[in-house]
Amino acid sequence: MGPIITITTDFGTADGYQAVLEGIIAGINPEARVVNISQEIAPGDIAEGWYMLKTHHYYFPPGTVHLAIVDPGVGSRRKIITVRTRRYQFVAPDNGLLSFIPKKDILSIHSVTNRKYALADISPVFHGRDIMAPAAAYLSRTVDPACLGRSCQKIVDLPGVRPKVTKAGIRGRVLRVDRFGNLITNIDATRVDVSGTVSVNGQDLGSLRLTFSDVRPGKPLAYIGSGSHLEIAVRDGSAFHYFLPAEGDEIQIFVAR
Amino acid sequence: MGPIITITTDFGTADGYQAVLEGIIAGINPEARVVNISQEIAPGDIAEGWYMLKTHHYYFPPGTVHLAIVDPGVGSRRKIITVRTRRYQFVAPDNGLLSFIPKKDILSIHSVTNRKYALADISPVFHGRDIMAPAAAYLSRTVDPACLGRSCQKIVDLPGVRPKVTKAGIRGRVLRVDRFGNLITNIDATRVDVSGTVSVNGQDLGSLRLTFSDVRPGKPLAYIGSGSHLEIAVRDGSAFHYFLPAEGDEIQIFVAR
Amino acid sequence: MGPIITITTDFGTADGYQAVLEGIIAGINPEARVVNISQEIAPGDIAEGWYMLKTHHYYFPPGTVHLAIVDPGVGSRRKIITVRTRRYQFVAPDNGLLSFIPKKDILSIHSVTNRKYALADISPVFHGRDIMAPAAAYLSRTVDPACLGRSCQKIVDLPGVRPKVTKAGIRGRVLRVDRFGNLITNIDATRVDVSGTVSVNGQDLGSLRLTFSDVRPGKPLAYIGSGSHLEIAVRDGSAFHYFLPAEGDEIQIFVAR
Numbered sequence: 001m002g003p004i005i006t007i008t009t010d011f012g013t014a015d016g017y018q019a020v021l022e023g024i025i026a027g028i029n030p031e032a033r034v035v036n037i038s039q040e041i042a043p044g045d046i047a048e049g050w051y052m053l054k055t056h057h058y059y060f061p062p063g064t065v066h067l068a069i070v071d072p073g074v075g076s077r078r079k080i081i082t083v084r085t086r087r088y089q090f091v092a093p094d095n096g097l098l099s100f101i102p103k104k105d106i107l108s109i110h111s112v113t114n115r116k117y118a119l120a121d122i123s124p125v126f127h128g129r130d131i132m133a134p135a136a137a138y139l140s141r142t143v144d145p146a147c148l149g150r151s152c153q154k155i156v157d158l159p160g161v162r163p164k165v166t167k168a169g170i171r172g173r174v175l176r177v178d179r180f181g182n183l184i185t186n187i188d189a190t191r192v193d194v195s196g197t198v199s200v201n202g203q204d205l206g207s208l209r210l211t212f213s214d215v216r217p218g219k220p221l222a223y224i225g226s227g228s229h230l231e232i233a234v235r236d237g238s239a240f241h242y243f244l245p246a247e248g249d250e251i252q253i254f255v256a257r
Numbered sequence: 258m259g260p261i262i263t264i265t266t267d268f269g270t271a272d273g274y275q276a277v278l279e280g281i282i283a284g285i286n287p288e289a290r291v292v293n294i295s296q297e298i299a300p301g302d303i304a305e306g307w308y309m310l311k312t313h314h315y316y317f318p319p320g321t322v323h324l325a326i327v328d329p330g331v332g333s334r335r336k337i338i339t340v341r342t343r344r345y346q347f348v349a350p351d352n353g354l355l356s357f358i359p360k361k362d363i364l365s366i367h368s369v370t371n372r373k374y375a376l377a378d379i380s381p382v383f384h385g386r387d388i389m390a391p392a393a394a395y396l397s398r399t400v401d402p403a404c405l406g407r408s409c410q411k412i413v414d415l416p417g418v419r420p421k422v423t424k425a426g427i428r429g430r431v432l433r434v435d436r437f438g439n440l441i442t443n444i445d446a447t448r449v450d451v452s453g454t455v456s457v458n459g460q461d462l463g464s465l466r467l468t469f470s471d472v473r474p475g476k477p478l479a480y481i482g483s484g485s486h487l488e489i490a491v492r493d494g495s496a497f498h499y500f501l502p503a504e505g506d507e508i509q510i511f512v513a514r
Numbered sequence: 515m516g517p518i519i520t521i522t523t524d525f526g527t528a529d530g531y532q533a534v535l536e537g538i539i540a541g542i543n544p545e546a547r548v549v550n551i552s553q554e555i556a557p558g559d560i561a562e563g564w565y566m567l568k569t570h571h572y573y574f575p576p577g578t579v580h581l582a583i584v585d586p587g588v589g590s591r592r593k594i595i596t597v598r599t600r601r602y603q604f605v606a607p608d609n610g611l612l613s614f615i616p617k618k619d620i621l622s623i624h625s626v627t628n629r630k631y632a633l634a635d636i637s638p639v640f641h642g643r644d645i646m647a648p649a650a651a652y653l654s655r656t657v658d659p660a661c662l663g664r665s666c667q668k669i670v671d672l673p674g675v676r677p678k679v680t681k682a683g684i685r686g687r688v689l690r691v692d693r694f695g696n697l698i699t700n701i702d703a704t705r706v707d708v709s710g711t712v713s714v715n716g717q718d719l720g721s722l723r724l725t726f727s728d729v730r731p732g733k734p735l736a737y738i739g740s741g742s743h744l745e746i747a748v749r750d751g752s753a754f755h756y757f758l759p760a761e762g763d764e765i766q767i768f769v770a771r
Binding site (some may be wrong): 016024230 | 261282293295296316317321345433436437468470481482
Binding site for chain 3 (some may be wrong): 004006013033035036037038039040052055056059060084156175178179180210211212215217223224225236247254
C-alpha cells in the first residue's frame with residue numbers, strides 16, 4: 001500500500017469539499033491513501049485544529065503527509081507552508097495551525113508558491129483544493145519540498161493555546177468539548193507537572209483520577225485524557241452540561257500546586 | 258491502485274447504510290476504492306444531490322464510477338440507469354439526479370435491469386444496496402453497460418434547478434446552504450453571464466467580489482464560489498443567518514443586467 | 515487489495531478518535547483497508563451497536579475483521595474478546611455487543627490480554643485505541659487469536675434486545691430511529707413470524723406492507739426493513755415525529771397473531 005495522507009479541516013462532511021481533495025490527490029498520486037482525521041473543526045477555529053493534529057498525528061506511520069486546512073484568511077496574504085520532520089510532512093496555511101511541532105523536530109520549512117504543483121485554475125476562496133491538496137499529493141510522491149517554494153525560517157505561532165503557569169498553579173481553559181461532553185483543556189500533561197488539586201469554576205475536584213469508575217456516577221473528575229491533556233469528565237454524564245457556561249463565558253480551570 | 262467509485266447519497270453517516278455499499282463493492286471488485294462525496298444530502302432532495310455531483314464529480318480521475326442515490330421513489334416505477342461519458346460512468350435512479358451531464362458528453366445510457374448483476378435478494382426499500390451498488394462495482398470491473406440492461410434515449414430532466422433569464426436580468430434561488438452559512442445559488446457562472454448588480458431579497462450587494470476580504474467583517478458579498486455557481490456569503494459570519502428566511506420562504510436572488 | 519477491517523463505535527466523527535484507530539492499523543498492517551460502518555452509535559448505547567453490527571456485518575466479504583467499540587465500562591473489569599466464525603473475526607468489549615452472533619456459527623472465543631499485541635502505553639480511558647485496534651490489525655495479518663489470550667467458553671448476553679413472544683402476539687420496542695425518522699424495532703423478521711396486525715402505541719396500522727408507496731403520503735405503515743427487522747415509517751414523512759414520544763417514554767410496538 002502507498003503512503004498515507006491525512007486530512008484535517010473545518011469543511012464538515014456534508015458539502016463534499018473534502019471529497020474533492022481526495023479526488024485531486026488520487027489524480028496526482030494514485031498510490032496515496034487518504035485517512036480523514038476530522039472535518040468537523042469549528043469553522044475558522046485554528047486552536048481546535050491545532051489540538052486535533054497535535055494529539056492525533058503521532059499515531060500514523062512514518063512517511064505520512066498531514067494536510068490541515070483551517071483557513072479563515074484564504075485569499076489574504078497569509079502564506080501556505082510545508083514542514084518536514086523526521087517522521088512526517090505537513091501542509092497547512094501558516095496561521096498557527098502547525099505551531100505544535102517542537103522546533104527541535106523540524107528539518108525544513110518551505111512556502112508553497114510554485115504554481116507548477118497547483119491546479120491550473122485557482123479559486124480565490126478555495127486554496128485547500130487548488131493549492132494545498134495538490135502539494136500534499138506531490139510530497140507523497142516524494143517530490144522535494146524545495147521544489148514547491150522558498151525555504152522559510154519559522155512558523156507563525158498561535159497565541160492563547162498555552163496555559164499560564166505561576167507560583168500558585170496552572171490556569172487553563174477549555175480547547176474543545178468532545179462528543180461525550182468531556183472538557184479537553186489546554187494543559188498538556190507531558191509539559192506541565194499536574195500534581196495538585198484541580199478546580200473548575202472554583203469547584204474543587206480533588207487530585208487527578210485514573211479513570212471514570214474512580215468516582216461515583218454523576219460526579220465530576222479530572223484526569224489525563226487519551227491526548228495527554230488534562231480533561232474534565234462527569235461519570236455517566238456530560239461535564240459540559242454539568243459546568244454549563246453562559247453564552248460567551250469561559251470555563252475556568254485551575255490546578256493548585 | 259484500482260478504479261475509484263464515489264458515493265453520493267441522502268443516507269446520512271449514522272445508520273451504516275453507506276458502509277454496506279462499500280462491503281458489497283469490495284466483494285464484487287476487491288480492487289475498487291471508494292470515496293465518499295457526501296451522504297448528507299437532505300432526505301429526498303434530488304436538486305441538492307444534482308448540485309453536489311455536478312460540482313464535484315469533475316475533480317476525480319478519468320475512469321471513476323460515480324454512484325448517486327437520492328431515491329424517494331424507491332420501489333415505484335422510476336428506472337435505474339447507467340450513463341457513460343468520455344471520462345466517467347454514472348449509476349443512479351433516473352429521477353433527474355444525473356441531468357447535469359451535458360447531452361454532448363453522453364456516449365450511452367442504459368437501464369439497469371439484469372438481475373444477474375444484482376444481489377440475490379432485493380429489498381423493496383433499498384435498491385441502492387441491492388441493485389445500484391452491485392452495478393457500480395461491476396462497471397468498475399469493466400463489465401459492458403450493455404450487459405446491465407437496454408439502451409435508453411434520454412435522461413429524465415430536473416425541473417426548477419435552472420435560473421430564469423430575462424432581459425432585465427437573472428432570477429435565481431438557493432440550492433444549498435453550506436457549513437459556513439454560504440448560500441449556493443442555482444446560477445451557474447459558466448453558463449450565464451453574471452456581470453451585473455446582485456441583490457438578495459431586494460438588498461443591493463453591488464457587483465461581484467473576488468473573495469471574502471473584499472468586504473468588511475459582517476458585510477454580505479456575492480462572488481463566484483468554488484463550484485462555479487454564484488454564492489452569497491457574509492465575511493466572518495453566516496449569510497443564512499443574515500438573510501434568515503421565515504419557515505417555508507425562499508431567499509430571492511436577482512442579478513440585474 | 516488486502517483484508518478489510520470495519521469499525522463501529524460511539525466515538526462520533528468530529529473528535530478524530532476513530533482516525534487514530536486507522537493510523538494504528540496502518541502501522542501494524544499496511545495492507546489492511548478500513549471501512550467505517552458507523553461512528554455515531556449513541557454514546558454508551560450497546561443495543562444500538564449490537565443492531566448496527568448484526569444487520570450490516572454480513573454484507574462484507576469473508577475474511578473481514580469487524581472491530582466494534584461501545585465501551586462504557588472502559589477501565590473496569592469487563593473483558594475484551596475476539597470471536598471467530600467461518601466467515602469473519604470480531605474484536606469488541608465483552609459487554610453484549612457481539613451477542614447477536616449465533617452460537618452455532620462460533621468457532622472460537624479468546625480474551626485479548628497479551629500486551630505484546632497492544633500499544634506500549636495503555637491509557638486507562640481508551641482501550642479501543644491501545645488494545646482493540648492493534649488486536650484487529652494483528653488478526654487481519656492472520657495472527658492466531660490464541661496468541662492474544664486464553665480461550666473462553668461464552669459471550670456475555672445483552673438483555674432487553676429480544677421481543678416478548680406470547681400467545682397473543684409479539685411485544686417489541688424501538689432500537690433505533692434512522693435518518694429518515696423510520697423506527698427500527700427489535701422484532702427480527704427472520705426469527706419471529708410477523709404475519710399479524712401491527713399496532714404502534716395502540717394505533718392499528720393493519721398488516722405488513724411491502725414498500726412506502728403502498729400507503730398514501732402522510733400515512734404510517736409497518737414493513738420489513740432492509741435489516742430484516744420490523745420497521746415503522748410514514749410515507750414522505752417521519753414516523754418518529756408522527757408517534758412522537760414524550761421525554762423518556764417508549765413507543766409500544768405490538769404484533770397481534
